[in-house]
Amino acid sequence: MPELPEVETIRRGLKKFIINQKITRIDVSCEKSFIGVPPVGKIKDIRRYGKALIIDLDNDSSLMIHLRMTGQLIYDGAERYAAGHPSDNFTANLPNKQTRVVLHLENGTLYFNDQRKFGFIKVIKTKAVESDPFIKKLAKEPWSMTPQEFYEKLQKHKNSCVKATILDQTIICGLGNIYADEALFAAKIHPERKSGSLSREESTSLLKSAREVMQKSIDSGGSTMATYVKADGTKGDYLEKFAQVFHRENQPCPRCSMKLIKIKVAGRGTHICPNCQQQPCLRSIGHD
DNA sequence: CTAGGATCCTGTCAGC
DNA sequence: TGCTGACAGGATCCTA
Numbered sequence: 001m002p003e004l005p006e007v008e009t010i011r012r013g014l015k016k017f018i019i020n021q022k023i024t025r026i027d028v029s030c031e032k033s034f035i036g037v038p039p040v041g042k043i044k045d046i047r048r049y050g051k052a053l054i055i056d057l058d059n060d061s062s063l064m065i066h067l068r069m070t071g072q073l074i075y076d077g078a079e080r081y082a083a084g085h086p087s088d089n090f091t092a093n094l095p096n097k098q099t100r101v102v103l104h105l106e107n108g109t110l111y112f113n114d115q116r117k118f119g120f121i122k123v124i125k126t127k128a129v130e131s132d133p134f135i136k137k138l139a140k141e142p143w144s145m146t147p148q149e150f151y152e153k154l155q156k157h158k159n160s161c162v163k164a165t166i167l168d169q170t171i172i173c174g175l176g177n178i179y180a181d182e183a184l185f186a187a188k189i190h191p192e193r194k195s196g197s198l199s200r201e202e203s204t205s206l207l208k209s210a211r212e213v214m215q216k217s218i219d220s221g222g223s224t225m226a227t228y229v230k231a232d233g234t235k236g237d238y239l240e241k242f243a244q245v246f247h248r249e250n251q252p253c254p255r256c257s258m259k260l261i262k263i264k265v266a267g268r269g270t271h272i273c274p275n276c277q278q279q280p281c282l283r284s285i286g287h288d
Numbered sequence: 289c290t291a292g293g294a295t296c297c298t299g300t301c302a303g304c
Numbered sequence: 305t306g307c308t309g310a311c312a313g314g315a316t317c318c319t320a
Contacts, residue, residue, distance in 0.1 A: 068314045116297045177313050
């Protein structure tokens with residue numbers, strides 16, 4: 001579930017707590033969730049490639065972590081920091097039923113929870129991170145992609161729905177279901193438009209919107225809970241404060257007040273304003 | 289090569 | 305209450 005802004009929020013949050021701590025032991029309770037031989041070693045850095053986190057150790061090995069749909073990382077030490085898939089388990093006892101891997105550190109514990117077991121932690125050599133099959137094929141993030149490059153990518157996949165195109169991490173990296181919907185709404189583009197039908201202006205607008213919605217989310221701590229859990233832990237509030245369409249079906253469009261609807265595109269739940277985001281055959285009728 | 293659908297897995301919720 | 309199917313903030317594999 002976590003998309004680029006959530007993973008970046010996790011990275012920044014965890015960094016403060018785990019850098020320079022030694023991993024003393026790793027317990028794996030779900031074989032599928034941990035690939036490789038659990039290492040011990042001191043944590044030197046925590047990096048991010050798209051939606052993947054990399055924890056570098058001082059022994060030439062790294063842990064690659066992908067949370068996929070339902071992963072969570074929770075650090076429990078003098079303070080607790082939790083982020084990832086939103087759930088009540090953040091504040092529940094740890095470990096719990098969904099805890100797949102426990103990393104014991106000198107001064108605390110890092111829990112990897114994952115309801116659906118799609119996520120994983122994988123041991124790779126630090127030198128081989130960039131040549132890992134998943135990392136290697138990731139495209140540029142919206143901030144480092146030029147409008148020209150983006151337009152060319154859309155043309156290359158001209159027969160595919162634009163939403164499917166921007167969800168493909170090998171085409172543009174970082175967007176998931178929330179930010180794809182938000183970016184398309186911001187750019188007033190219907191998700192079922194063929195990628196090749198977007199004008200250069202629309203393409204540039206979409207790229208710009210993708211940057212904006214994700215940056216805004218990073219600035220506000222992600223859309224999911226990212227919290228120092230005390231009794232009243234604060235949480236990332238992108239969905240509450242900034243999301244315009246995601247999970248807002250049946251509510252009025254913030255731009256035109258027409259009722260937002262939910263449809264299915266590329267196999268994913270998709271939220272749109274049927275007035276602001278019109279199909280090609282309906283566009284240019286009457287107004288702009 | 290592209291595009292679309294099934295699939296991995298567990299849990300929750302709406303509808304009967 | 306219990307059952308059933310749909311669905312879920314991701315990515316891969318298989319098919320045509």
